[in-house]
Amino acid sequence: MIRPNTDPAPPQIEIDRLIHEPARLIIMANLYVVDEADFVYLTQRTGLTHGNISTHLARLQASEYVSVEKMFLAIRPRTVYRITDEGRSALLQYRQQVGDLLAHIDTHSPDMFG
Numbered sequence: 102m103i104r105p106n107t108d109p110a111p112p113q114i115e116i117d118r119l120i121h122e123p124a125r126l127i128i129m130a131n132l133y134v135v136d137e138a139d140f141v142y143l144t145q146r147t148g149l150t151h152g153n154i155s156t157h158l159a160r161l162q163a164s165e166y167v168s169v170e171k172m173f174l175a176i177r178p179r180t181v182y183r184i185t186d187e188g189r190s191a192l193l194q195y196r197q198q199v200g201d202l203l204a205h206i207d208t209h210s211p212d213m214f215g
Contacts, residue, residue, distance in 0.1 A: 116202070119164055120195045124149055124157045129192050132167065132184040140180045158182060166191055 120126055127147045132138055138146075144154055161167040166188030170181045184192070 116198050117191055117195045119160065119166070120191060122157070124153060125161060126195075128154070128157055128161065129166065129184065129188065132182060133189065133192055137181045137183045139182070143182065161188070164188075 120129055124147070127149075128143060131143060131146050140151075140154070143149075143158075144151060147154060149157070158167060158169070162169050165185055168183045168185050170183075172179050172181070
């Protein structure tokens with residue numbers, strides 16, 4: 102005889118997939134802890150290639166999670182990135198979502214995710 106599952110239904114957890122991508126998550130985490138960061142700093146801190154980081158920063162900028170300011174320092178171009186209030190809020194919400202998801206691993210059955 103199969104016993105009916107009496108466990109409460111697992112929570113419906115939505116993860117921000119834009120932030121969830123590992124490269125964008127590391128970019129957002131780095132921007133969260135500084136006032137601003139230039140392209141060189143982010144490239145060094147993340148280990149991403151120039152092309153890869155540019156693509157991810159463009160997606161984050163398009164979502165308004167990151168702001169971009171281009172300027173010249175002496176005669177050299179400098180691009181500065183900042184996490185926006187919306188980006189900061191989204192990252193904190195993402196952290197909560199992942200925490201909620203992980204908190205239920207030990208308390209629910211293996212089929213809770215699908």
